[in-house]
Amino acid sequence: MKKTIALLASTSLISVGTAAMAADLEVTHWWTSGGEAAAVSEFARMFNENTEHTWVDGAIAGGGGTARPIMVGRITGGDPMGATQFNHGRQAEELVEAGLMLDLTELAEAEGWSDFVNPSSLLDSCTLDGRIYCVPINIHSWQWLWLSHKAYEDAGIPVPTNWDEFVAAAPALEEAGKIPLAMGQQPWQSNGAFNVMAIALAGTDAWKAVHLDHDAEVAAGPDYARVFEAAAQARAFSARSNVQDWNQATNMLISGQAGGQIMGDWAQGEFQVAGQVAGEDYSCLPGLGVNEIISTGGDAFYFPKVNNPEIEAAQLELASLMISKEAQVAFNLKKGSLPVRGDIDLTAANDCMAKGLEILATGAILPDTNQTFSPDTQGQLEDLMVEFWNDPSYSAEDAQRQYADIISRAD
Template sequence: MNATKLGSAIALALAACGAARAQAPAPASAPLKATVIHWWTSGGESQAVKQFADAYNKAGGQWVDNAIAGADQSRATTINRIVGGNAPTAAQFNTSKQFRDFVEQGLLNNVDDVAAAGKWDQIMPPSILAAIKINGHFYAAPVDIHMPAWFFYSKAAYKKAGIANEPQTWDEFLAQLAKLKAAGLVPLAFGGQVWQEKITFDAIFAMVGGSDLYLKVYRDRDQKAVMSPAFKQVLVDFKKLKAFVDAGSPGRNWNDATAMVVSGKAGVQIMGDWAKGEFSSAKQVAGKDFGCFPGFGPKAPYIVAGDAFVFPKTTDANAIKAQKLLATVVTSPAAQVAFNSRKGAIPIRGDVDESTLDICARQGLAIIKDKSRQLPNAEMLASPDTTGALQDVLTSYWNKNQSPEDAQKAFARALKDQ
């Protein structure tokens, strides 16, 4: 659901019920029931979210799972539930500006006391705090830190293509894709959906264009930066990947693209670290069956993204208790490790036992301690409206015979108009 529709739905919610209606009080003796809407439906994701459900139930609650396939569909369901006066206890959103409209319209409860008790200000990265702490209040409980620009590769495919080492530069990466193609493999496992095209572009933008240009464009909306030769080169480099995807890529789901790497049919996938959950489900081991690297070279930017639960407004005491218990459980050290070791992300806190995490996650935890490498996800810097407009620009450029100069102008207009 785009931001325009989101705003309209929220306005309708306010007109229909003033604010989200209070949930019916539960009997005092009943467990703290929590209906949780989320979009974690793939094999690895389902195993991960079960860890939260089990932890919440053990803490005295009753997790009522409401999994909705697809992020847009899941968020739309949340909005419809609020409009209908049947809001869930909690709902998944990305750690971004996606839920700002809810905050501004007074449709969310904060979890300030949980954040204070858990010392969130001290244990979470600045970019995560900037997304969840609005006007001095915590309106979401972050559950993971995703890096959407990991490179996952099949060890078997790399061996077949005669590739011995991970690439240290963009040019080396392109040369490896060419070797994979020559070996009869699909070089780049790609899902031709607008959001996948956008995160692939952002990965190339950060790695090739660099952090300074990335921030000038996404944070500052600097028109000169967008129209610069350096940004044009990012567009050119992004389109070079088109020569290494297969004809079946349009419309492909991300986990189906991951399966191509798992099977060794494809060499590499550029995807968020949630893809590791699919490797884990297939009983593959990081460092043995597949490899991972977060960009080119030892100082590559590390894009910070993630997921969070928001808590729709209610005045029912038991529902509020359920929300606070849920926020406490999902951010606790044990639940963080159990969830993220299966989800593929890294915990939102650094004071956890890393021993059960794979080598990719341990690498991510080490990197994120270096604040100079942290780079906010584009959705943390741009509104949903702007993100949607830029996605349209990039999918048009990727799928049509459009010049980089025309794409550059369209990108600049999209940033300026939103």
């Protein structure tokens, strides 16, 4: 018999190991790349080994943009899964408001989540009207420029240490037959890269004005003009990057075909699967080497309501397991993300993860755009960035005017 996790031993919410019966729990997510699959398999392994229940994997290929509508459609259509991934922020807000998600407040209070979840904004993103509806599982930051040592060695030039050096090195990479910047074609990639440049080049005050205050004047002003000019440069650097998925772009760095990639810290999982070592085979520049800061995006799991006590018991056990110390270490070391718990030891972290942990400890953090804009506003911005990134005739000035207009109507 499997070992059963003792959840809420002194509460009446659930009596694990006695009243709870074994259940198959379908878990949907969009983690299908090599590093992602290795990480999520840690959750599955621990759930299968430590509870009476069985993890039924429901991976959906194509990333969050493809997976989320499927997940939402199933939940609203009366065919809910047992657990499902969303990003930190407002993606599941309407589902919670419609009463379709399991309330985890009693579990969270019994286990003291508010005492160890760091930063507290992650738990706030799970909270509506004082009730908790999701379990945060990691911190993913977009604020990274990844660099291939092989690409720069082949070109006979040093690995850059900041954005200006990266820009200056681009011609030498192109002469060596390399692509300066690897970029996939998914909308969230171009939008995410732009936001990284905004924080690094416009500065945090300007970014906060746009993202927190929805200040269209700042979005139309000189600080953001610099960002759009840099994005136009980046567009030219990535012109020959003819791949679709983000992990395909990361593989261009691993193979030495491309010099850099602006991508979140989940890229570390791909380097790890490929056997590459941080500081030897690749480097990472938080904040493009200009403004060392991390955004506190990432992933959370929600548990759709089901009219089945066995499934509900399994849902609560999985929620508890995902935020446990053991699972936080096992999952995040393979995912490349930072743990949501501030009370665990990650001495096994590589150089890049260690940089992220150091920045987190200083408090140099910003919310993720999923926490500052509604899904509708996010979609409008992604549409704009796809058009701008793929059309060399779309000027930085015209794109900035359209951007400011979207910000003026943002919610």
